[in-house]
Amino acid sequence: MNLDNYLKFLFNLNNPIYYAIIFTVLIIFAFYIFQKYILSPKVKKHNIQLKEIELKNAKLMALFSELDPEPLIRIDIKGIIILTNEAAKEIIKTPSLIGLSIKNIIPEINFSIENIIRDNKTKVIFRTFNKKYFSITFKGISFLNIVQLYFTDLTKRRLFEEKLNSSQKQLKELMQHEQLMVEGEKNRIANELHDGIGQNLLFIKASLQRYSNKLKLDLGEETFEQLLSSFDGTITDLKSIIYNLKPSILEELGLGAAITTLCQTFTDKSDIKSNVDIIGFEARIDSKQEITIYRIIQESLNNIIKHSKAKEFTVTMIEENRNIKILISDDGTGFETSNKNYLLPGMGLRSIKERVESYSGTFKIESQLNSGTLLIIDMPKKVVENV
Ligand SMILES: Nc1ncnc2c1ncn2[C@@H]1O[C@H](COP(=O)(O)OP(=O)(O)OP(=O)(O)O)[C@@H](O)[C@H]1O
Ligand SMILES: [Mg+2]
Structure with missing residues (x-):
């Protein structure tokens, strides 16, 4: 194709490339219009609704905090107390909690408050306030940039656990004591068998041997030997019983x-x-x-x-x-x-x-x-x- 023909082909309105380009531009334009006037407003509206729900929740939470019979404290990202309810004021006997650092009240905190807010994490610490034992749950809330501290009174449960542990310990001691008593009794029986029946059997065997000549004549040698060996058998049995009782x-x-x-x-x-x-x-x-x-x-x-x-x-x-x-x-x-x-x-x-x-x-x-x-x-x- 020479240059003339080529230019003619290029600028010819019947050229299919022009249709393809126009079609593509139209699609992009339509997508732009859809995105700008239909999709974006919907996403925006959805985000606004979400924020509204979250805010509502936060407000509800705040209201809840005031009414809660369990102590509640709210701190900011720097760990400064910004809100407490009545129950919290009652257990932490410090005149004014607002503005204090939470670490002054709970020095055991060994985690970063910033991190638990950022990651919406939860941490738990146990400690005693005013003779009561509490679990304190730190709940990070990132969209409000705060941590809410929920106190749960575990005093009764702890007392119960202590009682349970002590009775379990007593039970174990009792079981060991019982074993000891049984062993003691076995020991006593073993000693008695050894010193009483055992000694008697040995004495009788010695007598049998002493009078063996006469007994052999009276009983016959075979019967006498049988008698002696059954005596030995009995003594061996007795020794094994004694050994089992008292190794x-x-x-x-x-x-x-x-x-x-x-x-x-x-x-x-x-x-x-x-x-x-x-x-x-x-x-x-x-x-x-x-x-x-x-x-x-x-x-x-x-x-x-x-x-x-x-x-x-x-x-x-x-x-x-x-x-x-x-x-x-x-x-x-x-x-x-x-x-x-x-x-x-x-x-x-x-x-x-x-x-x-x-x-x-x-x-x-x-x-x-x-x-x-x-x-x-x-x-x-x-x-x-x-x-
Ligand atoms: N080494 C073993 N091989 C096969 N079976 C066993 C074995 N040890 C225990 N058993 C089974 O477990 C059961 C319970 O054993 P356990 O020692 O409590 O009671 P026992 O031997 O039957 O009676 P006891 O110990 O009061 O004389 C037995 O009856 C037996 O069926
Ligand atoms: Mg057995």
Whole structure:
């Protein structure tokens, strides 16, 4: 195309480019008109309505503040008190609160007032005013550039909590005391069995041996030997009863040795293999807590023998700085723990739970049918009283 033809094409009114340009300009113009005369006024009106609602709310809030029976204080962005209600004046016995900095009244404030206004955040502080205990909620309100302080009287609740804590403490002490009484009684019975029946049995055995020649003639050698061995059996049984009542090794050598011996005894009488892992416990811990842990492990092993059909069990005891962790696991049948019904059939697990809770510890059972059982016990170490 030469220049002549090109210019003709360009300035020809039938050229489609002109139509496209005119169409685009028209659309932009129409959009401009829509934006200016329809959309913008609507947005403006909406914003004005929003501001009006917010203002109304603020006014309502202000009115509410005056009437509220709970103390209310309003501060500005610099933390200066600008409004208080009657209830606030009553609890903060300062003649004129308006104009004072809130930090003079509540020095515990450890956050930026500007930030909680900017982010409309809420912060809570607890403190006592005029012998009453309050929670103070700081609520930042950005569009008014203020913080509103709401006071809630928690005195009654606090007293109730203190009472609850003290009765929980008493309950724990009672549980520990009960355990102690039971252990004391076991100790007494063990001593009596040892010094009374035990000594008598030994005396009778010695007499049997002294008169063995005559008795063998009278009874026959075989009957005499049977009599003697059943005597030995009875003495061994009695010793084991006495040991269970009063594990002397615990007193003499401490928890580590006692638990190792206990596990070995269970293996000997059940043929279930035992693994013992004791970390720490080189020094003695509180004697009452030693007995508690011993009884817990003894009861757990009783359950393994009675219920688990396990081939192996493991006892792990870990002594930490302030805590004691005990894990007792077996590879036996396990049992259903999804509901707490397992606490119903007997006394064993319940007594473990009570013993652990009397030391403010936690007791967990993880068990499933055919996948063994794991008991997890965590308890704070008691301050040693017996060293
Ligand atoms: N290691 C375990 N393996 C399988 N089942 C167990 C195990 N330990 C506990 N159980 C189940 O939990 C139940 C509750 O145990 P718990 O020790 O409280 O009572 P118990 O052993 O039946 O009776 P008690 O301890 O009073 O002689 C048991 O009856 C048993 O079904
Ligand atoms: Mg049991």
